[in-house]
Amino acid sequence: MVFDFQEIEKYWKKKWSADLLYKVENTSDRPKYYVLDMFPYPSGAGLHVGHPLGYIASDIFSRYKRMTGFNVLHPMGFDAFGLPAEEYAIATGVHPAVSTRENISRYKEQLSNIGFCFDWSREVITCEPKYYKWTQWIFSLLFEHYYDLDQDKALPIKELTDKFSGGGSKAVNAFSSDAEDFSADEWNAKSAVQKSDILSSYRLAYRRIGYVNWCEGLGTVLANDQIKDGLSERGGYPVERRAMTQWYLRITAYAERLLAGLEQVDWPQSLIAMQTNWIGKSTGATVYFDIDGHDEKIEIFTTRPDTIFGVSFMVLAPEHPLVEKITTDCMKLKVDDYVSYSRTRSERDRLSDVKEVSGQFTGAYAVHPFNGQKVPVWIADYVLMDYGTGAIMAVPSDDDRDYAFATKFELPVVEIIDKSAYPDAQRQDKVGKLINSDFLNGLEVLDAIDTINAKIESSHLGKVRVNYRMRDANFSRQRYWGEPFPILFDSEGVPSVCTVDELPVKLPEVEDFKPTKDGQSPLSRVKEWVNEGDKTRETDTMPAVAGSSWYYLRYMDPGNDEAFASEQALDYWQNVDLYVGGAEHAVSHLLYSRFWHKFLKDLGYLKTEEPFKKLINQGMIQGVIEFVALVKDSDDSNVFYCANLMENKEGEYARIPVHIDFVSQYGSNDSYLDEKGIKSFLEWRPDYKSARFVTQQGKFEASDFMNGKASEVTLKTFSEVGKMSKRYYNVVNPDDVVAEYGADTFRLYEMFLGPIEQSKPWDTQGIEGVSKFIRKFWGLYHDEEKFMLSEDAAAKAELKVLHQCIKKVRDDIGNFSFNTAISAMMICVNELRKLNCNKKAVLEPLVRLIAPFAPFVSEELWKKLDNDSSVHIASYPHFEASYLVEDEIEYPVCVNGKKRFLKSFPNSMSKADLEKEVLTLEELTKWVEGKTILKTIVVPGRMINVVVK
């Protein structure tokens, strides 16, 4: 009987949605299970075949959990604020809200084709006012709280100010960026502006100066992503680091808890390692160095205070505020030059350039706190203003970069650690005995650190301190398409937050989506919005990470207008049991969500410490980018060359991406454009209408292809694995695959491609095999014309095949090994076909077994099996071990670890008997003749190894 997947899918899609099959309630007598996907950014290119990879995995798991007795929450929504929609608006004038809405409806339509069990009534869209109202509300709470170190949690600012007026700064043990000391009286006498300034070093959301990538040519701040080799990707204008006042979130207050929480979660080790490294906890000391002839001191942070007698120079970040003050007149020009130069360098360049060091002497000298020697103060861009204190003591003998610097600028290198006892030790290793170091001489490094730390503290030269590599998060964007801050400034510039009934602060309409000339957000042009009574609004907007930091909570109670979610809903769902998403979010999104979750817990809204209990990284499905080689002639006309003719000529041609629809043998090494392909390319890119083509068949004009005068001509293309993206014209739409093969096949195929966490380029080779499997599966239940099953009792062999499969599939789902689960199902169907099995006793459980993977075909068969309710709420088949018991086991017999022959032994035979028995085998004599048998190794049920010499 024919398998008409289109009819079946159409029927069940409608039926499921009419029956509200996937609607989930916030109460149940079943245990809860929350499965979450990282929601997509709805880009203009539409959903591509890479997106559903994780969604299919989580969908299978959700269905499996539902069939094994859980109340499963499996929602979907959209991360809808973001840069691409804004850039599209700048380019075309189309409002981001409009293009975003269109993109979302396209995404939803595409998603609906794949048979996901999302509860769409819980959809969340971050750019809608009813959602971002609560994003703004959480921000306002961050503004209104500080981190109390005694209670180890966030507390209201009111408690802080109460303590200040009662006992001054001494009354408080709080996390702050700037520890100014004052008495209660001094506090009470301060002006509103002064108080606000002090409080901003305590608030969890605060303003300070930060550095951004400013592009004068485009009049805007750029993401690192938009910069290539120090120039803007669009337009190629120079980019420099510029100081701007920005909002920040004090995530560093939570550094310790973010670190500790990693021990509670079931995440991939690699991801935990990445977050641990990102937080970058280190213990060291801050030390103050006097500056010769100045009152100011240089504060440095070092993890190697033991090396202090090896200091031969100091280095400040070029942005360091002291640079201007201490630079001597005769060095001023050179220092200014260097500071401007370093502004043109991105942070990443500054950190990754280890071969080439650069710097400039300021003319000033610092005074060594222990031996009083004068050490020169340099500036260099390998020191970053945002890390530690923005200044280091340089110890060339024990630090690679300091050493490279000292070598280049001929600064002294003082040996202070004798590593002769450790011949393999590297320069930075913390081993050896101290020399040339006064009172530290003779101590091992670790002891020396303790000794010097004690000395630093007792002589008030500095403090022992824990430092984090992680920095506070810049939370300001000078852009339009993001959440407005719920912040008002009074005439003196003191910020305050809007109350909850003033929220949401809606994004105003603007005519121009570009930032202003001086880099302000486009919102600053909307004067009637900015001026609110005698106050003015903050015109920056929040970054895209804002909305995604808490969306998983909103799914629990998405319609709530009184709260971000009701207490009951939060209490019931608690946190996410399984989170599936790409490793590209390893740090930013996952770290900020954890931070917000902990903050909301401190305020009593949540009961759990961590938002995502278990996390699975899905790999990316990459695209193959097809390029043609373009060479510019001496007279500047365009000539395309066949890729074959351009091999090993890297750099002599430009790579022009071609739409993959034009390419024959797409994705293979032999991909090419045929005559038709070149014609399509020319119609698509009319700017090349006068180009010429050099192929293996000869030289041709563009017109030859348009007029059909170049038949049989082929132009090879370059193929490169990369992102699937609109800009490379290589997006493969799942709709097309679903239309051709059906949703069940598409789902199975994506899972069958390989392990879920592995990345791989998209390739439809092999989809036939999965499609064939579905048809064979369907065929088991039908004879030539109709559905036909037998009521006979199942044979032992049939039950064995079934239960082997049940065991494997259940185990594999538990391990998220879907590709092997599908293999097992293929094997099962193949075996049952061989056995000519059409017994209901076997095939009925099989439908339930396959249902989470192929929801449409199994639902159809379930109905044919005379069931009224859905297979997706039936129970999952149980595994019965007794069906798998074997009488005999076939052992591989190895000699010296190499397999030589197979031999069956009774299952019941003991290890000792096997050892004896194997030596009597005739087959063995050939391999042991003339040799001594040393021993026999038997691994019961697995293998036998005879060791000879």
Next chain:
RNA sequence: GCCAAAGUGGUGGAAUUGGUAGACACGCUGGACUCAAAAUCCAGUGCUGGCAACAGCGUGUGGGUUCGAGUCCCACCUUUGGUACCA
């Protein structure tokens, strides 16, 4: 540069975590059915040598541990992701 991951047939991948390398699938080759094609079915398919039985080699490269290594250790090479304003 730093952090993280991955390299297994012509291709996607499997291997119970130290125990038969290549399951399952694609592709390819041959055959059946057919006027023919498609679909379907059957057989073969890591490489080298051999008519064959069989033997040798084989999991990115080079070493090491072990009765036994795709799996563990050391060094290296290549690819991918992240690197704080892409999401």
